[in-house]
Amino acid sequence: MSNLGTEDNPLLVAIVGSGPSGFYAAEALIKSELHIKVDILERLPAPFGLVRSGVAPDHQKLKQAIKLYEKIAESPDFKLIANVTVGTDISIKELCDAYHAIIFTCGAESDRKLGVHGENLKGSYTATEFVGWYNGHPDYRNREFDLSDDVAVIIGQGNVAADVSRILSKTIDELKHTDIAQHALDTLAESKIKEIHVIGRRGPAQAKFTPKELREFGELLDCDPVVLKQDLILNSESARELAEKSNIASKKIYDLFCEFSERVPDTAKSKKCFFSFLMSPKELIGDSKLEKIILEKNKLSGEPFKQSARGTGETIELDAGILFRSIGYRGIPIEGVPFNDNWGTIPNDKGRVTNLDGNLVPQLYTAGWIKRGPSGIIGTNRACSVETVECLIEDLDKLKSDTIKPGAQAIYTILNKKKIRHISFDEWKKIDAKEIEQGDSKGKPREKFTRISEMLSVIE
Numbered sequence: 001m002s003n004l005g006t007e008d009n010p011l012l013v014a015i016v017g018s019g020p021s022g023f024y025a026a027e028a029l030i031k032s033e034l035h036i037k038v039d040i041l042e043r044l045p046a047p048f049g050l051v052r053s054g055v056a057p058d059h060q061k062l063k064q065a066i067k068l069y070e071k072i073a074e075s076p077d078f079k080l081i082a083n084v085t086v087g088t089d090i091s092i093k094e095l096c097d098a099y100h101a102i103i104f105t106c107g108a109e110s111d112r113k114l115g116v117h118g119e120n121l122k123g124s125y126t127a128t129e130f131v132g133w134y135n136g137h138p139d140y141r142n143r144e145f146d147l148s149d150d151v152a153v154i155i156g157q158g159n160v161a162a163d164v165s166r167i168l169s170k171t172i173d174e175l176k177h178t179d180i181a182q183h184a185l186d187t188l189a190e191s192k193i194k195e196i197h198v199i200g201r202r203g204p205a206q207a208k209f210t211p212k213e214l215r216e217f218g219e220l221l222d223c224d225p226v227v228l229k230q231d232l233i234l235n236s237e238s239a240r241e242l243a244e245k246s247n248i249a250s251k252k253i254y255d256l257f258c259e260f261s262e263r264v265p266d267t268a269k270s271k272k273c274f275f276s277f278l279m280s281p282k283e284l285i286g287d288s289k290l291e292k293i294i295l296e297k298n299k300l301s302g303e304p305f306k307q308s309a310r311g312t313g314e315t316i317e318l319d320a321g322i323l324f325r326s327i328g329y330r331g332i333p334i335e336g337v338p339f340n341d342n343w344g345t346i347p348n349d350k351g352r353v354t355n356l357d358g359n360l361v362p363q364l365y366t367a368g369w370i371k372r373g374p375s376g377i378i379g380t381n382r383a384c385s386v387e388t389v390e391c392l393i394e395d396l397d398k399l400k401s402d403t404i405k406p407g408a409q410a411i412y413t414i415l416n417k418k419k420i421r422h423i424s425f426d427e428w429k430k431i432d433a434k435e436i437e438q439g440d441s442k443g444k445p446r447e448k449f450t451r452i453s454e455m456l457s458v459i460e
């Protein structure tokens with residue numbers, strides 16, 4: 001019988017990635033009746049993943065989730081080991097030697113590809129890099145976005161597309177008291193963009209915005225939302241979709257589009273945000289940079305809730321100097337961990353990592369977007385992490401129960417030998433305090449450090 005999970009032999013779990021799913025997994029482990037020690041390893045010096053660098057700066061309420069994560073971090077059974085890249089600084093074998101179980105909660109760091117000619121032209125960007133840039137993520141600090149054309153196009157109609165187009169649509173006054181990075185605020189202040197086109201490959205009944213996010217477009221200081229009435233005509237399958245009680249969010253979205261289509265244009269506003277449907281980019285054209293987008297008109301085919309967009313062959317041209325592909329995130333592989341390249345996820349059964357042939361890989365677990373793909377809001381990750389932790393605890397007898405593992409001490413020894421400056425939660429709190437102080441004089445919740453060297457200089 002296993003004594004794992006007792007005071008003499010606590011269950012030691014490493015979590016890779018400090019976003020919402022990582023913290024919710026830590027919470028579920030700490031709340032269990034077993035004796036458990038949890039260490040979260042994080043690549044950046046700053047924790048909280050997409051809550052810090054994905055959630056839009058003008059959505060500060062959503063960032064309140066951090067308060068809960070800070071509570072979890074206060075537990076004596078919790079440690080943060082930040083500024084450490086798993087797969088490079090620490091191998092999976094070294095983690096498996098140090099801990100009984102590893103949970104990968106490293107999210108979806110990359111993006112899906114459109115697969116059209118001209119996709120990589122200057123002026124065509126992923127939403128991922130733009131979001132990272134305006135949120136001060138060190139990976140995107142040096143990106144440059146040329147906002148000198150008057151037309152911007154966003155491909156995709158999910159909440160990330162809503163964030164990107166709203167940031168482009170807002171005035172500096174609407175943004176300057178958020179935690180948007182200063183370099184982004186300076187560039188946006190010079191923006192010449194007047195028309196923003198948010199283009200969906202399917203119809204208005206299939207847009208993936210949430211109503212709250214879409215409603216905000218009706219409340220912008222200097223931008224009018226525009227929807228053409230003729231674009232709101234539904235086929236019978238879409239009408240059946242909207243009539244389903246369980247599809248109330250899509251009905252609310254459709255009603256908002258109808259409301260936007262009824263608006264009398266406000267001539268005092270200098271920007272317009274157009275929502276268009278049933279079109280896919282076929283080609284991006286330009287010499288040294290993007291100049292024009294060829295869009296193919298689509299029609300829907302399939303049963304209600306399974307309708308897909310099919311090209312009709314009919315095309316239109318749209319002159320635009322900048323385009324953001326906002327068609328979904330994608331996970332990236334970690335050396336030594338199985339990876340399903342088609343889905344961009346770690347193959348798993350309810351969070352237990354498997355090989356591609358479906359066989360379980362001992363000690364390895366996963367939760368969040370890298371487990372199920374990039375869907376759902378922050379809270380969705382809680383149930384996902386709880387499911388994984390329940391499986392892990394069910395597996396207690398299989399987790400090399402007789403072995404007392406060294407845990408964080410072994411990791412610190414390896415990192416110190418390699419001279420890797422790992423950061424604890426207390427040290428992060430010093431960086432955090434400095435960011436808040438820097439924001440104070442500007443009336444911002446914080447001014448983020450956007451370079452790793454700047455963060456490290458606070459604790460050196």
Ligand code: NAP
Pocket residue numbers: 055059112113114155156157158159160161163200201202206207208210213280326327328329374375376377378
């Ligand atoms: P998403 O909700 O999955 O939306 C992706 C969009 O891209 C859809 O409109 C999709 O159309 C379209 N698309 C996919 N492949 C395409 C292609 N090849 N060509 C043209 N269009 C294509 O993804 P997301 O916006 O990246 O958001 C990810 C998750 O984060 C979502 O669950 C979202 O709600 C959440 N999120 C929430 C908030 C918030 O709560 N405020 C903010 C940001 C993100 P189809 O429907 O036809 O596939």
